[in-house]
Amino acid sequence: MPLDFRLAVRLLGIFATLLALASGANALPADKERPAGIQSRADLHEVARMPFWLRLGHYRSSLIADSGWRSYVDDSRFFLAPNGKHDPDAELQATLEAMFAPAGEDNAHVLCRYPLRTAWLAEVLAIAPAALPRVSCTDYEQWRGHVNASRVSLVFPSSYLGSPSSMYGHTLLRFDPADVDEGSDWLSWALNFGAVIRSDDNSLFFAYRGLAGGYPGLFSMMRYFEKIKEYRYMENRDMWEYRLNLTPAEIDRMLAHVWELRDIEFDYFFLDENCSFRLLELLELARPGLRLTARFDGAVIPVDTVRAVIDEALVDSQRFRPSEATLLAQRLARLSPHEYRLAWELTQDATALTGPDFESLPAVRRGEVVQVAYSHSRYEQRQQERQPEKAKQSFALLRALNATPSAPMEVVLPIAPDQGHGASVVGMGAGYRDEEFYTKVRWRYNYHELLDPVAGFQPGSAIVAGRVDVDLYPGGRVELDRLDVLEIVSLSSWNPFMPRLSWRIQAGYERSLVEEGRQGIYQVNGGAGITIAPASPLQLYALAEAALEHTADHKAWLRPGLGARAGYLWHTPLGVQQLEASGTCFYGDQYRGRLTLRQNWDWVENQSLRFESGVEYAGSHDSRFVELGYRYYF
């Protein structure tokens, strides 16, 4: 902490004077010879502009506010000055004055409410502890006793199968006691920043408000096992834990500030002022030299914050905590076809436990088969309300689990999400369509497409928010080829133990071949179906779809259609290959079809080459293209 001693002494003088004037009190052992002057006020102003003070108040510069400052905190209870939200100087003044107020009621004093703010001011202004009132902060001390932390981990629950929108992930912090390795991290404390939803809210507005603001965001703490329950068991999201190398003093600062934010509301915004951004602010208070929040201008994608934290050399070690679905999938892959069939029989009828087929298995294999059957029954029932019959069946399998041998499972470690490609893309390409050459320029805001390098992502999942492809033709003709607002694809391989639907939805503008020729079409389409994985690198899928489109040329303003789509995704060592055929019948007997082959080469990290070729049919017309493109991820 930069500390100008002479400045501090002067400031102390000002305060003594101010206080003496205000209350005639005796609070400060002061240097009364130095008069309070404009110069000194300017010095105090300097302190109020120190980065740490601005961070304590969550201030950022603002073009809108008259003062030029605005706090992220949207809760008047956080500020001691009436205009504290917009005025770091006034807030500092108010804090200083309150620091010297008589002790009063336990826990109510500003020294108890703002342990970090006041400690920092006391340090910067060289206020001796004896100069401050003696206060009793039992609530804070008791809380710090509970959250007895000497280690901190950043936890990233990744996406769950079937819901690519969770691909953006989430982050939270975990506070471990010193002896956590000899104890259980399930009992550690988790710190989560999230929107608080009142139960009377209409669910239709959940997503909208989550995006647009309107929910208060609060920090909350709970035992880590509550989070394990939520992610690992209920939502089937793998958890990645990054142990940070924060020192005890840094953790102390972080927790002191967390206390200051207790019950304090921020507006919650999904895109930028989200869970992950707030945690970066905490880390910057813990270790002031870090450059974390400044890296983000606009959307804050949780996995990018993990990368930033790794980049700032904060991470000591990493741990993978698989979801129940991941464990079940890995267990299933280790069963022989015979065992697989037996496990399925057990899920249907627990009396198969006494059948000869099951009993003739070696004991260790019986244990594995029962575990799979039990895990499936729980996987299924966690998605529904408790049903007495199902509980009875689970209990029979639980007893069988108790009667067969079991060994801890060796988990196959997937590639960590922080190793995945960057979410944004710029790219160039060259192609040939219908006897014309063109040059392609593309940009994507985020996040992951089916053909992109799959390391760190779920195979068969895609989510794209914001994508623009522009074609440049010789002679200067420029065509917007596509503009996707949103595309979500979830191709989850179906198996009887985890019977998941596949689905996709896409909305945007696209140049397509229609009977009148190639035209720009505003459209939204989507569908649902089934994906199977006959071998692990290969996924075959088929979806039934519906579409709604609008073009300037249509007689009808909107044109609905029904169609189907089928293809394969093959995760080759080079990169993903996709062959896809789709057909749609639009209102007015317009039939359109499309066949596309794509091959990606995951060239080097964050770069790829992609070959694409396809043919479109509309009535008696057809249109063909072939293209080679380069993509850079960042």
Added chain:
Amino acid sequence: MKKLLLAASLMTASVSAMAVAPGGPDCGWGNMILKGKSGLPMHVLASTTNGTSGNATFGMTTGTNGCSANGVLTYGGKPMIDLSSIMDEFSEDVARGHGDALTTVAVALEIEASDRVVFGQAMHDNFAVIFTHENMTAEEVMANVVAVMKADARLAKYAA
């Protein structure tokens, strides 16, 4: 973990525990094992807000499960970590004889590291004594856990 329930407080009759168990059915100690969906926010909500339903908790008490008004969960009149929400995981670990939930319960009961293997084995061996039917509440499970501990020479001291 001095603030946790000492096993001694578990010893007070389970009947009286019932009386102070906050919440009621499907809540705290009233939670049944082998439970289904627990009313978590729908997925789209969870993925856009990462939110919590109801009031935010702040680790102010030893047990916070959102069931009781003040967030304090008691067992036999004493505050303790609310382990009721991990009873499903505990039952699976007891059946297998290993796992994180089993370790967690041992740590929460303040069983020393050197005795945790004994605890795990005693739980595993007495699975049928602890888990007698599929509609047990967490509170009934805890009472049986304590009974098994009392009957074990090495573990009795943690339950007395």
